[in-house]
Amino acid sequence: MREQEMLSRVIGVLTQSGEWFRDIHRDPHGHEPADGRVVGELVAELLEGALPSGLSEEEERELRRSTARLVSVFAFVFHQLAEVHDAGRTDTSSGDLLRQLALKAEYGGGQG
Template identity: 40%
Template structure:
């Protein structure tokens, strides 16, 4: 998955999270659900979107059955590290953009408007010479 696609997905999750929070604040009891194990969780809190993003970003890999625990750990780390860095980079970029606007004291743009603008910028094809 290309980095701009990961950033777009991160923006989507962050944009949707504002709605999840507003819904939970308006209807606290309706915003929770209990699963078959009795665990209470926020309903609609993005597990599906986040899980989908993780499934797309993280590669499939196999650990040889004869691998020692240390070798297995190294294999997992080696396979997962690029995806982890990609996700951290995407969320860090979006956070820094939000923080820059906030810290500058701008009041003419909301967080959601800024996220929408970032998504539009990330969706445009790169301009070449």
């Protein structure tokens, strides 16, 4: 996959995950929204042809699942940073926010 295509798909992941992020804020104890599947499908497209040969179906499925989860977490952090930026907040730097998220994750706060 060419870099331009990859960039386009990453933008798609971030765009689609924006709704997922807003859903989490609306109902932090709810189930994973449907957009989580969309992110998984976009990640599957990114991985198409990039997986090593010789993987069992189970290994491939787990690799795809783990990659989709990793991409979802990156998207979640992106949206957290974007929310602070879009609100025009100057009292919190991106480094401060990342430290807050790390502490929250360390103490079980996770993504919601």
